[in-house]
Amino acid sequence: MTGPVKLGDDAASGRLLRVFLGEDDRIAGESAARAVVEAARAMGLAGATVLHGSMGYGANSVVHRPEPWRLSRDLPVVIEVVDREDRIDAFVARLEELLVGGGLITVETVRVLRYDGGSAAHGER
Numbered sequence: 001m002t003g004p005v006k007l008g009d010d011a012a013s014g015r016l017l018r019v020f021l022g023e024d025d026r027i028a029g030e031s032a033a034r035a036v037v038e039a040a041r042a043m044g045l046a047g048a049t050v051l052h053g054s055m056g057y058g059a060n061s062v063v064h065r066p067e068p069w070r071l072s073r074d075l076p077v078v079i080e081v082v083d084r085e086d087r088i089d090a091f092v093a094r095l096e097e098l099l100v101g102g103g104l105i106t107v108e109t110v111r112v113l114r115y116d117g118g119s120a121a122h123g124e125r
Contacts, residue, residue, distance in 0.1 A: 014112040015088040017081045019095065020104040022064065023052065024074040027098055033077045039094055040081050046115065051078045058104070082110060 025032035033050050040048040053076035055065040064074045081091065088107060095105055 013085075014082050014110050015085045016108050016110040017083075017088050017091065018106045019079040019081075019099070020058070020106075021077045021079070021099075021102070022058070022074040023077050025077075025102055032099070032103070033079055035098060036079050036095065039098060040079075040091060043087070043091055043094065045081055045087055045091060046083045048079055048081045051080065052076075053078065082112065082115075 019036055021032050021036075023031075023033070027035040037048045037050060055063065056076035057063045058076075064076065081088065083091075092105060092107065095103075099105070
């Protein structure tokens with residue numbers, strides 16, 4: 001896909017999708033976060049951001065935090081994607097196929113104030 005994604009004339013309304021995972025989660029041998037981002041890109045979504053947490057716990061109530069003597073920390077990872085409702089809904093269906101056996105998915109309505117995938121964000125005018 002080339003160029004910015006058009007959110008439409010009513011761009012004030014969009015959807016924010018969040019996927020909560022652990023950094024040790026894998027899909028087909030690769031990082032689950034990477035697999036989610038690649039799936040979002042393949043579907044032409046506006047963009048995806050991976051945020052790494054420093055501590056957290058999930059459904060099993062085990063607190064995950066950095067500890068120097070542990071090889072696996074399984075710290076929290078959150079992937080955020082903002083796009084139109086129909087595009088997020090289609091992506092949720094894809095995530096249901098990808099995320100077998102774990103993860104939390106949330107969707108909320110957001111007000112998009114600005115989205116421009118142009119080169120100004122990279123210092124060019």
